[in-house]
Amino acid sequence: MAWRSNSTSTRWWYQGTKATDADIGICDPGVGEWGPMTLVDALFGAFALPFMARALIVMLVLAVVAGVVGVLVNLRGLEFISDGLTHAVFPGLAIGLAVGGTAGLVPGAAVAALAAAVVLTWLDRAGITSDAAIAIVLTAMFSVGVIVVSRGDEYASELEALLFGRVLTIPPESVVPLILVCLVAVVAVVVTMKQQLLRAFDRSGSRAVGDSALVLDLVLNAAVALVVVAAASTVGTLLVLALLIVPGAVARLMTERLWWLFPAAAGFAALMAWLGLALGFAGSVAGGVDLPAGSTIVAAFVAGYGIVLLGRWIADRRLATKAGVPQPAGTAAR
Amino acid sequence: MALTPSPVLRLIGAAFTHPGGSGVTGLDLTVEAGTALALIGPNGAGKSTLLRGVLGLVPLTAGTMELGSVEVRGADGASGPPVPKHTRNGMIGFLPQSSELDPDFPISLEQVVMQGRYRRLGLLRWPGRADRVAVRRALETVGLTSLAKRRFGELSGGQRQRGLLARALAGEPRLLLLDEPFNGLDQTNRDALVDTLRALKLQGVAVVVSTHDLELAKEVCDLVALVNGTQLAFGPVDEVLTLGNVQECFDGVEVELDEHTLVVPGHEGH
Amino acid sequence: MGYFERALVAAIIIGAGTGFVGALVVLRRRTFFAQALTHGTYPGAVAAAAIGVSVPLGAAAASVVLVGVMAGIARIRRQGAQVAAGIVLTGGFAAGAILQSLIPGLPVQAESLLVGSILTVTDGDILLAASIALVAVVTVAVFGKEIAFSTFDQPGFRAAGYREWPIELLVLALTAATVVSALPAVGAILAIALIAAPAAAARLVVPTYRGILLTAPLIGAASGVIGVIASRGLAVAAGPSIALAATGFFVMALVISKVRGLAWKRVPIPVETAEDARTA
Numbered sequence: 001m002a003w004r005s006n007s008t009s010t011r012w013w014y015q016g017t018k019a020t021d022a023d024i025g026i027c028d029p030g031v032g033e034w035g036p037m038t039l040v041d042a043l044f045g046a047f048a049l050p051f052m053a054r055a056l057i058v059m060l061v062l063a064v065v066a067g068v069v070g071v072l073v074n075l076r077g078l079e080f081i082s083d084g085l086t087h088a089v090f091p092g093l094a095i096g097l098a099v100g101g102t103a104g105l106v107p108g109a110a111v112a113a114l115a116a117a118v119v120l121t122w123l124d125r126a127g128i129t130s131d132a133a134i135a136i137v138l139t140a141m142f143s144v145g146v147i148v149v150s151r152g153d154e155y156a157s158e159l160e161a162l163l164f165g166r167v168l169t170i171p172p173e174s175v176v177p178l179i180l181v182c183l184v185a186v187v188a189v190v191v192t193m194k195q196q197l198l199r200a201f202d203r204s205g206s207r208a209v210g211d212s213a214l215v216l217d218l219v220l221n222a223a224v225a226l227v228v229v230a231a232a233s234t235v236g237t238l239l240v241l242a243l244l245i246v247p248g249a250v251a252r253l254m255t256e257r258l259w260w261l262f263p264a265a266a267g268f269a270a271l272m273a274w275l276g277l278a279l280g281f282a283g284s285v286a287g288g289v290d291l292p293a294g295s296t297i298v299a300a301f302v303a304g305y306g307i308v309l310l311g312r313w314i315a316d317r318r319l320a321t322k323a324g325v326p327q328p329a330g331t332a333a334r
Numbered sequence: 335m336a337l338t339p340s341p342v343l344r345l346i347g348a349a350f351t352h353p354g355g356s357g358v359t360g361l362d363l364t365v366e367a368g369t370a371l372a373l374i375g376p377n378g379a380g381k382s383t384l385l386r387g388v389l390g391l392v393p394l395t396a397g398t399m400e401l402g403s404v405e406v407r408g409a410d411g412a413s414g415p416p417v418p419k420h421t422r423n424g425m426i427g428f429l430p431q432s433s434e435l436d437p438d439f440p441i442s443l444e445q446v447v448m449q450g451r452y453r454r455l456g457l458l459r460w461p462g463r464a465d466r467v468a469v470r471r472a473l474e475t476v477g478l479t480s481l482a483k484r485r486f487g488e489l490s491g492g493q494r495q496r497g498l499l500a501r502a503l504a505g506e507p508r509l510l511l512l513d514e515p516f517n518g519l520d521q522t523n524r525d526a527l528v529d530t531l532r533a534l535k536l537q538g539v540a541v542v543v544s545t546h547d548l549e550l551a552k553e554v555c556d557l558v559a560l561v562n563g564t565q566l567a568f569g570p571v572d573e574v575l576t577l578g579n580v581q582e583c584f585d586g587v588e589v590e591l592d593e594h595t596l597v598v599p600g601h602e603g604h
Numbered sequence: 605m606g607y608f609e610r611a612l613v614a615a616i617i618i619g620a621g622t623g624f625v626g627a628l629v630v631l632r633r634r635t636f637f638a639q640a641l642t643h644g645t646y647p648g649a650v651a652a653a654a655i656g657v658s659v660p661l662g663a664a665a666a667s668v669v670l671v672g673v674m675a676g677i678a679r680i681r682r683q684g685a686q687v688a689a690g691i692v693l694t695g696g697f698a699a700g701a702i703l704q705s706l707i708p709g710l711p712v713q714a715e716s717l718l719v720g721s722i723l724t725v726t727d728g729d730i731l732l733a734a735s736i737a738l739v740a741v742v743t744v745a746v747f748g749k750e751i752a753f754s755t756f757d758q759p760g761f762r763a764a765g766y767r768e769w770p771i772e773l774l775v776l777a778l779t780a781a782t783v784v785s786a787l788p789a790v791g792a793i794l795a796i797a798l799i800a801a802p803a804a805a806a807r808l809v810v811p812t813y814r815g816i817l818l819t820a821p822l823i824g825a826a827s828g829v830i831g832v833i834a835s836r837g838l839a840v841a842a843g844p845s846i847a848l849a850a851t852g853f854f855v856m857a858l859v860i861s862k863v864r865g866l867a868w869k870r871v872p873i874p875v876e877t878a879e880d881a882r883t884a
Contacts, residue, residue, distance in 0.1 A: 077686045135799075140851040159718070159719075160715070194455070205433065205498075207391065241693070252682045256440045257442075292702065302694065
């Protein structure tokens with residue numbers, strides 16, 4: 001199966017699957033021999049290729065779901081826990097892979113995520129400072145994963161594939177389960193949305209009104225874990241984390257209206273995923289530059305963040321000078 | 335709201351105790367609809383504990399509590415505060431003493447007040463016409479209608495407090511609990527709050543206010559309970575709020591009594 | 605010195621230095637910041653490896669940029685420290701991955717940058733770690749009181765007329781330097797274990813600030829040694845072994861603190877009736 005490729009950076013026009021010229025649609029798949037590529041080719045034409053189309057569908061679904069969940073991650077300040085979970089699934093992926101092949105990836109990840117969630121909750125109730133606890137749990141689990149992987153063959157490529165993903169070699173049979181899991185995550189969050197927002201805004205008010213902090217936290221952490229589990233095996237743990245963190249942060253920059261945060265985050269994520277995929281494709285095929293898909297998409301996300309940040313800064317200065325007030329020195333809210 | 339014949343809140347021989355052991359005991363009081371009870375006592379006397387106990391956040395470890403028609407019996411040494419069904423019915427509104435709310439949170443005043451409707455909506459339903467009407471009415475009661483669309487974090491301290499009061503009111507509670515709401519309020523906000531409480535009494539809401547401000551107690555409230563670790567006195571304001579009782583409650587601190595007010599040094603206007 | 609002996613020396617020095625500064629990181633609740641640095645400096649490490657200079661040097665250069673970026677983003681009202689750390693973590697790590705794939709034939713195996721390779725540590729790396737540890741100890745010796753004050757009572761610190769930013773900057777610089785020094789031993793992904801676990805373990809069993817600063821480096825050094833020995837004995841990678849050893853100490857400390865807590869715990873709460881409690 002294609003995911004056993006020996007190099008991290010998968011050549012964009014040849015997946016190690018049996019792609020024929022008809023699939024690819026070009027005559028001569030040599031490096032840089034595609035010829036000048038138009039913008040339209042990169043942005044649209046590329047996705048005529050089946051593996052590109054699959055990558056795009058998966059990324060768009062993930063972008064929307066992770067965007068919605070990511071807004072809550074941002075409002076609750078759960079960035080570090082999400083980082084912890086992405087590292088924690090690593091041993092699950094490694095063991096699942098070793099034991100059951102590709103079919104073992106998702107169950108393995110699920111078990112690992114569950115174990116991590118239980119341990120983190122228990123540590124939290126035992127009164128351990130949560131950020132040190134997260135760091136310890138995540139590296140312990142990650143270490144176990146590294147040891148497992150290091151015992152197998154193709155250590156280096158396996159490690160990197162799990163970290164940086166295999167966006168372009170998503171097996172067709174993985175697409176539907178991934179979409180379903182993401183659906184469950186987003187439904188869970190939407191159903192409890194009012195209470196989640198209240199808890200994010202006013203912790204003690206939420207308690208005073210009788211909402212169970214434990215249940216709400218479990219639901220949200222479970223939704224995050226589901227996204228991580230579903231996505232990590234396909235797009236890699238790094239990309240999942242970016243999906244959960246960046247769109248929410250961007251949405252906060254774009255708007256102060258609560259309900260607009262969600263479409264803003266999802267839209268940004270979808271747009272950047274699309275551009276990232278197209279960019280990597282163009283770079284690889286036209287420029288002869290072999291870029292790993294997952295990391296390219298993350299780079300697009302962070303670049304997009306930078307642009308929005310710049311735009312926000314400019315907009316704030318314009319507003320400030322219009323109102324004639326000196327630029328306030330923004331201090332961190334958290 | 336029609337006045338009901340049975341009291342809204344009744345505590346009989348009740349005690350609320352935190353898991354660590356501290357708490358407040360010996361509570362015997364009754365609050366009817368449309369009346370206001372002042373909870374008076376020094377810092378640490380257990381006023382907040384009492385309010386949180388009524389909410390179900392602190393265990394009832396002795397005696398009985400009646401909320402409307404719901405009766406809750408105290409259990410000895412309860413291990414964790416379970417939230418009894420009565421708070422889930424949304425009949426209680428609560429304004430806490432201080433809230434540490436993120437001033438940058440992207441939420442408007444109107445949306446904050448709408449949070450007060452969530453208990454009635456439950457998990458699956460989303461706000462409808464009736465809820466928007468209730469929110470508007472709550473904002474009118476506290477006098478913040480013009481600021482409805484403003485971001486909550488942009489409001490002044492006094493306005494935020496009134497906003498949270500509106501949130502407590504939006505749920506159309508029968509019993510309203512306020513924990514030291516007058517602390518640090520300037521005169522304008524203080525007067526506004528007094529007017530609001532008077533209006534609520536007319537609407538038939540039962541009110542319990544904890545405060546240091548004895549003048550306020552006389553101004554707004556019909557009943558008083560003096561508390562210092564345990565209940566020392568309870569009854570109509572004019573009978574109970576005497577120099578002697580207050581001195582005992584505040585542990586013999588020198589109390590001044592002038593024409594209209596009882597003033598405890600260090601607690602004026604707090 | 606054989607490679608194994610060198611690895612042991614490195615384990616002790618790096619473990620101790622990292623544990624020491626890790627105490628400051630954990631007590632000041634900057635663990636996510638440190639985590640972001642460990643991942644964010646990865647591109648610097650890759651570039652350094654490609655050019656042929658010492659990996660910590662490249663990481664150090666990257667960390668200067670990252671600390672600046674994080675501080676900048678953290679100050680923005682709508683963003684904050686968590687977002688800043690998250691952005692730097694993902695962005696930096698992705699940059700490293702892209703760089704790695706662009707550079708043909710890296711002299712260093714990529715995964716050694718990720719999970720460490722203490723068995724191939726150089727004298728330069730050891731010297732760097734020792735110097736950083738020394739600087740850290742001297743800094744705390746000189747500024748220890750101010751650091752403690754600002755860590756445990758921030759409003760009081762400000763009220764007493766001190767300014768926050770020098771202390772913050774000092775600790776941040778020490779943290780970045782320590783992250784950089786830990787990379788050869790445990791790599792970018794596992795470094796946080798050596799930073800957080802010894803300090804968290806110390807904090808559980810030692811009640812005083814000074815005690816934690818003394819115990820954490822001991823635990824860190826011990827983790828390093830145990831990890832290296834276990835790695836040789838069990839034929840597994842050294843980086844994860846060190847990380848797991850540190851975690852093991854943490855778990856032990858957890859158990860000890862729970863057992864201690866249990867011994868004092870069962871004080872019966874007297875049950876009062878309303879009548880008994882009512883005063884005259």
